[in-house]
Amino acid sequence: MTSIEMEIRTRLDIIFSKYTPNAQLTEFKEELIADLMEAYQDFAKQDKSHDEALDDAFDQLGDIDVVLRDLSQDNTEKSTDKDEPKKKPFVDISDDGVHIGNLHIDGQGVRLGDDIVIDGKHDKVQFGDWLHVDHDGARIGKKYYKFDDDNNNHSSHFDDASNTNQSPSWATAHHNAQIPISDKQFVFDYRDAVVNFYTNDKTDLITVDEYFNRDNSRYFAHIEENDDRVLVSQGDHPLLFHVRTLINIGFPKNFNTGRITSINHSGRVTASNLSLGTFNLVIQSGSFDGQQLKAKNAAWEIHSGTVKADTLNFEKAEIFDKSGNVNLKNTTIPHAKISATSGSIQVDNFTGGGQFSANSGSLRLRIAKLSDDLKLHAHSSSIRVTVPENQDFNFDLSSNNGLVTIEHRNNIHFDKNTTGYKRGFYGTDPKFTIDASTNFGTIKVY
Structure with missing residues (x-):
């Protein structure tokens, strides 16, 4: 265990100490450790000191007490704050800044507790885990808006080109997998990615090309195979920041007996020029756009979209x-x-x-x-x-x-x-x- 990981674990131990430990909290904590490690590395590359990079990484957590309370079996905090007299809101105005209760205005920015942060030093605005805005773009809930510095367009929603197997200009990481065709069912399970199905130039291979705007092998898909099916499922999803993801999946032209199922929880699925035996879709929250599709059987289930x-x-x-x-x-x-x-x-x-x-x-x-x-x-x-x-x-x-x-x-x-x-x-x-x-x-x- 590195010294950085030890410091991250120590800080998280303090945050988690108010809640009764259980399996869900332990799993959530391990996910946070991995994401904080990556966030720290990103900040450290910006010529920041060790402490500054670590503090900036933890700043991206926002207020996670609501999540911890939900995951904890016992919502009662270990501390007995109710037995202590309530403190009156304080007012402090000095050369260092203004502090009125939970409102803090100083050289670092504007904060209202842990929920709202306007940070001029690092060019970001944060409202809990719902709104994050920095110089790269804005995340509102699960939607991400990328700012285009070259064209001075700061509000355009990214819209990846459909039906293409070309590498997008924003990609910094590329993962490729090739899967031999068979009579098994092929299931592609992606939670929140843009997924494009198309016809490739292979004769007996399914190609999976994944593109990310962050380079980390944790995000790469997992492939599992048993006697009945081949499952391709999305890799880890960071909790602290949005990772822009594009998945291009190609099928051979002669795969007209193939059985395909696409599962997408929150994203967009497109398909073009396909000839299959079975083409099934399950979309929880997103959209589907298809052209030139042929199949013997199709079952599409869209819950919202x-x-x-x-x-x-x-x-x-x-x-x-x-x-x-x-x-x-x-x-x-x-x-x-x-x-x-x-x-x-x-x-x-x-x-x-x-x-x-x-x-x-x-x-x-x-x-x-x-x-x-x-x-x-x-x-x-x-x-x-x-x-x-x-x-x-x-x-x-x-x-x-x-x-x-x-x-x-x-x-x-x-x-x-x-x-x-x-x-x-x-x-x-x-x-x-x-x-x-x-x-x-x-x-x-x-």
Whole structure:
């Protein structure tokens, strides 16, 4: 153990001493030690003294008492402060600065307890662990904004180029892995990275290229393999600062039987020019953008975020978006099941059939060709469907509390025709049925 690590551990022992130790606190402490060691090395490279670099590293912790209280089984502090008389707020104004209670204004900056720091010496502003601003950029919650010094643009959100296997200009570290293809399931689990899937120039290898704006092998992915699957999971994630991360994953062109699952907790996933057997997505909080995708089966589950895709060709697909919009173009799915709990669904130039449902958002479907029955449901919003002139179809349209309209056509026949319910068929040889219903909203068929 180095002397630096010993000093870090000693300081953390004092911070943690107020809380009853347990396994969660011990694990959290070890993570902090690794992050503080790296932060210290960063500050030491800036020609700072040992003590200054160490103090600056600990300054980045902010107020972690809330986290420690949550992790501790016993939230009662060891000290008996309640038995001691409460101290009155103090006021001290001198040549050294102004101190009023927890407010400190002096040559080092402005501090309100440990929560707010305006540090002119090191060009940073800190508000607990929620807001960090320095000369490189700003982190607000889990989002990072990089300042562009060359263009004097200090508020642009970084947006990594999608669908590329080129090294980004900001990268200081690169990790590459090559995985032989097989009939196993391949799972890519990244918590908060930008992940791009594309087609590489290999014949039998999956390539994984990881780029970071900080150089530390702790961040590199872990690869595990068993009899059923190959798991590629994101490496360590520092607690003290944001690490900008871009992951490019390439599949061979002839991998059309491959079974792929992408898991992303907080980030963005893009995919282009893929031909696979199975392409599954699980996104907790983020977005997906895809182009030119082909697969036999697809299951996409998005808990919070948007789905955008152009030119999809799936034999069977289930797309569920709990909170966000689904926007698809040029889509062929013979057996589709697409639903949104809180958000709208829009599908343009659709070929196929299946089930579509929107709970609190609109449902807009433009059909190129029906190849199966279509069942549409909206709980409290509108349904709009465009059907081509050359498509014969049966229809069964009902709204409990709204208007149902169908565009007048020469070959239309009604079995039932009221303001809220219409049943019949169009054309001379209808094979498939458009069944649409809504509880509170309108239905329009064009």
